[in-house]
Amino acid sequence: MINQDFDVLKNWMFGSLASLLDGKSPNPKLEVLKMSIGEPQLPPPSFIRHKFDHFFDDWGKYPPSEPIPKLKDAIKTYLSKRFPGSTKLINFDKNILPVPGTREALHLIGLISKNKNKKNPLAILTNPFYHAWKAGAIQSESKILWLNAKQENSYIPNVENLKTETLKSTTIMYLCFPSNPHGALASMNYLKKAVNLAKKYDFILAIDECYIDIYRTYLPKPIGILDALIEMQSNLDNLIIFNSLSKRSNVPGLRAGFILGDEKVISVYKLLVSNGASPVPIPVQNIAASLYEDETHNFETCLHYDRNFKIAQNLLKESYPNLIIPKAGFYLWLPVKDDLKVTVDLWTDYSVRVMPGTFMAENVSGENPCKGFLRIALVHKEDMVVEALQRMSDYFKKINHA
Numbered sequence: 001m002i003n004q005d006f007d008v009l010k011n012w013m014f015g016s017l018a019s020l021l022d023g024k025s026p027n028p029k030l031e032v033l034k035m036s037i038g039e040p041q042l043p044p045p046s047f048i049r050h051k052f053d054h055f056f057d058d059w060g061k062y063p064p065s066e067p068i069p070k071l072k073d074a075i076k077t078y079l080s081k082r083f084p085g086s087t088k089l090i091n092f093d094k095n096i097l098p099v100p101g102t103r104e105a106l107h108l109i110g111l112i113s114k115n116k117n118k119k120n121p122l123a124i125l126t127n128p129f130y131h132a133w134k135a136g137a138i139q140s141e142s143k144i145l146w147l148n149a150k151q152e153n154s155y156i157p158n159v160e161n162l163k164t165e166t167l168k169s170t171t172i173m174y175l176c177f178p179s180n181p182h183g184a185l186a187s188m189n190y191l192k193k194a195v196n197l198a199k200k201y202d203f204i205l206a207i208d209e210c211y212i213d214i215y216r217t218y219l220p221k222p223i224g225i226l227d228a229l230i231e232m233q234s235n236l237d238n239l240i241i242f243n244s245l246s247k248r249s250n251v252p253g254l255r256a257g258f259i260l261g262d263e264k265v266i267s268v269y270k271l272l273v274s275n276g277a278s279p280v281p282i283p284v285q286n287i288a289a290s291l292y293e294d295e296t297h298n299f300e301t302c303l304h305y306d307r308n309f310k311i312a313q314n315l316l317k318e319s320y321p322n323l324i325i326p327k328a329g330f331y332l333w334l335p336v337k338d339d340l341k342v343t344v345d346l347w348t349d350y351s352v353r354v355m356p357g358t359f360m361a362e363n364v365s366g367e368n369p370c371k372g373f374l375r376i377a378l379v380h381k382e383d384m385v386v387e388a389l390q391r392m393s394d395y396f397k398k399i400n401h402a
Contacts, residue, residue, distance in 0.1 A: 005138050012131050013359035017343070020359075024344060026351035033388040036355040038180070038331065038377045040250040041384075042304060045297040048251075048287050055283035063279040065270050067098045067258070074289035075258055081295070082213070083226040094263045095236055097270060098280040098288070100255040102210055102242040103132045105269070106174070108277060109240055109259075110136020112268050113172035113204045122166060124173040126157045128181065128361040128370050130208065133174040142171045146362050150369035155184035159194055167201040176208040178222050181360065181375040182333050183211070183326025191228035198238040204265060207241045210257075213248040215328045216309075217302050222328050236261050247330075248298050249291040256280060256288035305330045308378040308385045315389040319396035332376040333357075339374055342395075350391040 017036060026032050067075065072092050080087050090096065099105040113136075115121060123137035127146040137144045145166065147157035157175065175194060177186040186194075198205035207225045215221050225241055228234075244257035259269065273279050280288070291297075309325045312332050316323055326333065336342045339356035346352040355377075357370030376392075378385055 006135070008138070009131060009135060013355060016359040017353075017355060020340065020343065020356070021347050021353075024348050026347055026353075027349055030351035030391070032351045032353065033380075033384060033391075034353045035376045035378075035380070035388050036353045038247075038379060039252055040247060040301075040330075041380045042250045042301060044251045044254075045249060045291065045294065047294070047297075048290060051287050051290060052283060055286045058282035058286070061282055063281045063285070065097065065273040065279050067096060068282060068285045068289075071098060071258075071285040071289040071292075072096065074292040078292040079226070079260075082221070083224055083230070085230045086226040089226070089229055089234075089236060090260065091263070095266055096258055096260050097266055097273070098285055099242075099257050099259050100278045100280050100284075101246055101252075102208065102244045102257050102259075104278055105242055105257075105259050106130070106132035106206065106208065107135035107139055108269065108272055109204065109206050109265070110172055111139035112265055112272070113140045113142075115140075115171045118169055118171055120169050121171045122169045124159075124162075124170055126174060126176055126179070127364060128357070129174075130176065130180065133206075133208070136172065136174065136206070140171050145170075146364045148361075148364055148367065148369040149179060149182065149184070155179055155182035156186060156190060159190075159197060162197070167197060167203075170201060170203040172204045172206055173198065174206045174208065176210075177224075178211040178214070178326075178328030180211060180329065181331040181355075181357075181370075181373075183329035183331060185222050185327050188223060188228055188231060191223070191225055192232055195225065195228055195232065195234060195239065199234075202238065204262075205239050207239065209241055210244045210247055211329045212243070213298055213302075214305065214330055215302055216325070217299065217306055219327055236263070238262055240265055245288055245291050248301070250297075250301060251291065254284060254287065256284050256291075305378060307382060308380075311382065311385050312376075312378060312389055315386070315393045316396070319393065319400055330378050332374075332378055334374045334376060335372060336374055337372065339370075339372055342374060345399075346392065346395060350395055352388050352391050 121142040123142035240261035246252040343356040355375040357373035361370040
């Protein structure tokens with residue numbers, strides 16, 4: 001009666017973490033500090049507080065599948081500043097749709113990519129992965145081919161060595177830059193290569209850019225796929241880009257963002273929304289517009305993460321004198337000898353909850369690219385980050401001196 005293809009989604013990282021810590025109590029003398037989830041802890045920008053009242057009457061209207069004019073203009077403004085020259089590539093009536101965050105959109109694009117004309121269809125996924133990509137691969141009815149992103153390849157999945165037969169069978173490829181959890185950035189040449197493969201072998205290239213606006217303020221902003229298209233003088237064919245306000249604007253509960261790409265894919269997505277998926281309510285679209293128009297709050301958010309990484313560098317310098325600060329994102333990707341053991345120790349002895357890398361990736365040919373790492377979300381206010389990292393520092397000093 002039930003489609004069992006989705007049973008594999010039950011084995012996800014937060015469920016695995018809960019099972020690992022089941023029956024193990026945190027240190028009762030210490031407050032529990034949860035550093036395991038990448039949920040922004042800064043408050044939403046204060047200027048949107050009263051906008052919910054301003055657009056109150058619009059809750060009484062069915063939302064359209066298309067962006068309202070205000071949101072369309074705001075996205076155009078945002079893109080023109082963030083990716084100069086990109087608006088020349090875009091038909092704002094045909095290439096863009098609002099989405100309720102990117103999670104739903106990422107898996108529905110997988111459904112759209114389903115291609116009965118491809119022999120032995122494949123969905124290519126970055127490993128470690130986001131569960132919505134895996135859901136999309138299932139929806140595409142394709143076998144998953146995992147590409148490991150690991151330290152040896154600078155956390156960039158290798159698309160250079162894919163065989164011709166593999167590429168001919170590919171229905172969709174999911175890439176994410178800046179990457180989660182490493183904060184790795186793709187080069188211009190890499191992005192161009194991925195674009196050319198998608199166009200040559202006629203598959204959907206799904207680029208998850210939900211961390212594109214979380215960057216170190218003392219470095220250049222991360223480039224996106226639109227930058228590559230501008231330099232290539234190419235077009236949006238075969239591409240879908242995912243953009244969300246959750247991280248950029250500290251509003252994960254707002255569920256607002258947009259997808260941008262191939263007109264053919266966008267038109268089918270619009271059909272799905274009109275017939276059974278989630279349109280974005282008009283008040284939410286209006287508030288999203290005001291967030292996309294404003295850059296100040298986003299820059300202040302990035303400054304906050306800069307400070308948190310500086311705290312990490314200072315507090316962990318004895319155990320990690322060469323600690324790598326990622327160029328983007330808000331995760332500390334920390335190498336350890338045994339990530340499962342360290343996770344349990346930090347929980348039971350120091351009441352700090354972290355995510356072991358082992359749970360973030362699939363085992364591919366006997367290798368888990370995330371084994372031996374911890375993902376630590378530096379999303380909290382400075383006092384909590386200081387407390388959590390001080391406890392971790394004490395733990396690492398203890399085990400290193402044992």
